[in-house]
Amino acid sequence: MFGKFQQCLGAVSSFFPVMPQLTNRNLAIDTLKVNEAKYRSLFENIDQSVIYLDAASIVMAVNQAAEQLLGIPRDIIIGRKFVDSCVTFFSEDGSVLPEERHPSVLALRTGKPVEDVVIRLFNADRQSYLWVVVNSVPEFRMGESQPHQVLMTLTDITPQKQSEDELSMASVIFNNIGEGIFVTDKDRKIVSINDAFTELTGFTQQDVYGQDAQFLQSKKNSLKMADELNNFTKTVNNWQGEVWRRHKSNADFPSWTTVNEVKDSNGEVLHYVHVFMDITHFKKAQDHLGFLAYHDPLTRLPNRLLLKDRIDHSLQNALREGSQAAVLFLDLDRFKGINDTYGHAVGDGLLREVAKRIKNLVRKEDTVSRYAGDEFVVFMENIPNTKNPAKLARKLIDTFNAPVYIKGYRLKVSTSVGISLFPQDGRDTDTLIKNADAAMYRAKKEGRNNFQYYSLELTTEAFEKMSMECALRQSIERHELVLYYQPQVCLKTGELIGVESSVRWMHPTLGLMPPKQFISIAEESGFIVALGEWALQHACMQMVQWLEEELYVNKMIVNVSAIQFLRSDFVATVERVLTSTGLDPSYLELELTGSGFMDNSGQMIKALNKLVALGIELTIDDFGVGCFSFNNLKRIPVKKLKINSSFVADVLDDVNDEDIIRALVALGHGLHLQVVAIGVESKAQHQRLIDLGCDGGQGYLYSSPVLPRSNIFRNLIGEG
Structure with missing residues (x-):
């Protein structure tokens, strides 16, 4: 930075020392004037700030650039010691620079150049601080060892220092x-x-x-x-x-x-x-605020706003797809009394438990909303038929039969439910909710703890079914169930090969009811699990009694619904019943009924094989019309196939039915299974079945289902 400038201005020093004697004095004077003018112009107009100091640090010359850099007129500076020229110099650390450390002083004292010293000074004219780089070069006369003057340059580096400071500050910010x-x-x-x-x-x-x-x-x-x-x-x-x-x-x-x-x-x-x-x-805060905008803070269920939005959206889809939907309006019976008696804390706890129970019963696609106070709304979209809301309503009513425990209090609460259907009871959200609310009030007038459809005809049908279900659930404890027994015989010999048990219900007002009038209700409600266990227990007990009386009955046949497998640990139930009754498993035959057995899942196949391992025989009921797959015949070691009675009824008159029975018998025998025909009512049917190769028969020809103590039954099975 300094080298080039030094080369250009080196001759300026000739302005100040004594000139050598020239031979031609006039020529020397003229030459000096020309050179002085030339170098004075260069000195004044160069951009570099230049200052000349003598051996005592007295300022001898200051160019225009230096005058502007220092912000002090040169006539104030020239003739004074530079360090006393009203300019204060600072070190990089911000302290005042001592005189002995000034670059010009150091150059005069040491006789050596002092280069690239960064200092700060205050420019009085600009009223601002500047950063400069100072270079001081001592100059010597011929033969002298001490410098007689110093050439000092100052370069303004304020912009660079500011950039460095900004970068430094940016680095601090970046890292902190x-x-x-x-x-x-x-x-x-x-x-x-x-x-x-x-x-x-x-x-x-x-x-x-x-x-x-x-x-x-x-x-x-x-x-x-x-x-x-x-x-x-x-x-x-x-x-x-x-x-x-x-x-x-x-x-x-x-x-x-x-x-x-x-x-x-x-x-x-x-x-x-x-x-x-x-x-x-x-x-999280945003989500919480959004949640509060659309949900009830007590139960955390959707509020009216979100409920309406969901129903509106679903009804648009339902209109396009032609599907049905339903609104269930629930109101807790006598909730105000509980709230007033036990306080709001208990009332709030009850509402939270109600919300939980409702949520546990609905489908994933259904919406449950706390509508107001003790009112709740369930919206069911895309329902298969108009009976589905009734099933849910029954479950909702039943779930509140169990007491609720809140803060140590045992509370009993019931609910009244109103149902409206889309599109018949309304084609918009407000109408559906209003009509469901009206149906709920009718339910309260009908005695509470029940449900009503907005359409009275549907209410009557569904209510009768619900009443039947409620009564059926009490049938075991009221001792209203009875087992009847019907024999199976060998077609060729007429010998007894087993006895099939079937349940009857002695309804308190409707009298004795056959299975077809209530088994479907038991399956839909899940009561079939308890009913099936009761039937298995009493059939095994009866078999044990017959054996103790030395009445020869080869097999006790008990019907088993697929729902019993799906909703309970049926294998454990069978083992428990056999242990409690003391019946040898070899006397028990289970007849598999219902389309649920078409499921050949590993869990169901494993359970059926466990039963066979116990020594129990399995029979497939209604073979030929049921849904039991042929693949399952390979995976489950069944012993018998039962041909549906519809084929037997017309076997004498319909060639197709005869061919079907012949094919089913051939299939069964090909798999080493016995084939039993049910619904045999005449000797002609009996003989035709023998001709077609059937092994066994069951029907009114041999005996109707009878009580175990019936004389007809006892005469049929005979004494061993």
Whole structure:
């Protein structure tokens, strides 16, 4: 920096020492004047600030650039010691620079150049501090060892120092700011991160250096957002938005991210700066506020606003698809009395428990809402038929038969339910809710603890079914169930090969009811599990009694519904019954009924094989019309197939039925199974079945279902 200038201005020093004697004095004077004028112009007009000091540090000359840099007129400076010229100099650390450390003083004292000393001074004219680089070069006369003057230059580096300070400050901010920052190159490769980045993501500089910026994006980001973030520079030079970020522990978190371009002087992208903050807590607060806007804070169920929105949306779909929907309006019976007696804390606890029980009964696609006070609404979309809401209403009413325990109090509560159907009872949300509410009030007038359809005809049918179900559930404890028995015989010999048990219900008002009038209700309600266990228990007890009386009965046949397998540990139930009654498993035959056995899941096959392992025989009922797959015949070691009575009824008159029986017999015998025909009512049918190869028969020809103590039955089985 200083070398070139020194070469250009070296001759200026000839202005001040004594000139050598010239032979031609006039010529020397003229030459001196020309040179002086030339170098004076150079001295005055050069951009570099230059000051000449003598051996005593007295200022001899100051150029215009130096005058402007110092902010003091030169006539004040020239002739005075430079360090006393009203200019205060500061070191880089901010302290006042002592005279002995001034570059010009050091150069005069040591006789050596002092270069590139950074100092600060106050410019009085600009009223601002400047940073300068000072170079001081001592000059010597021929033969002298001490310098007689010093050439000092000052270079203003204030802009550079400010840039350095800004960079330093930026570095401090970069490393201490709470937001995470990472910088990528123009190809989006990560080149730098700050401390907050590591704190927020768990990744260190070593982990991410050279990685593509997408490395930090979570898979939770939508493809649209990711594409927008990666391509924003096509339209704008900055981007901001919500981005899910990866954490080293795989615990991803949401962030608010801002991305800015950094360009060079030619407008070319050098870097991208990504600044982000963790907004997990903000999102939680936002989600909570959003939740409160659409949910009841006590039960956390959807409120009226969200309920209406969901019903409106669903009804639009239902109109397009031609599907049905239902609104159930529930009101707790006598809730006000509980609230007034036990206080609001208990009342609130009861409402929370009510909400929980309702939620446990509905389908995933159904909406449960706390409508107001002790009123709740259930919206069922896409219902298969109009009976489905009644099934749910019955379950809702039943669930409140169990007492509720709140803060040590045992509470009994019931509910009245009103049902409206879409589209017949209304084609918009408000109408459906209003009509369901009207139906609920009719339920209260009918004695509470029941449900009513808005359409009276549906209410009557559903209520009768519900009444039947309620009565059926009490049939066991009221001792209203009875087992009847019907024999199976060998077609060729007429010998007894087994006895099939079937349940009857002695209804308190309707009299004795056959299974077809109530078994379907038992299956729909789930009561078939308890009913089936009762029937198995009493059939085994009867078999034990017959054996003790030495009455020869080869097999006790008990019907088993697929629902018993699906809703209970049926194998454990059978083992428990056999243990409690003491019946040898070889005397028990289970007849599999219902389409549920078409399910050849591993769990069901395993359970059936466990029964066979106990020594129990299995029979497939209604073979030929049921849904039991042929594949299951290979997987379950059944012993018998029972041909449905519909084929037997017309076997004498319908060639097709005869061919079907012949084919079923051939299939059974091909699998080494016995084939039994049911519904045999005439000797002609009996003989035709023998001709077709059937092994056994069951029907009114041999005996109707009878009580175990019937003389007809006892005469049929005979005594062993």
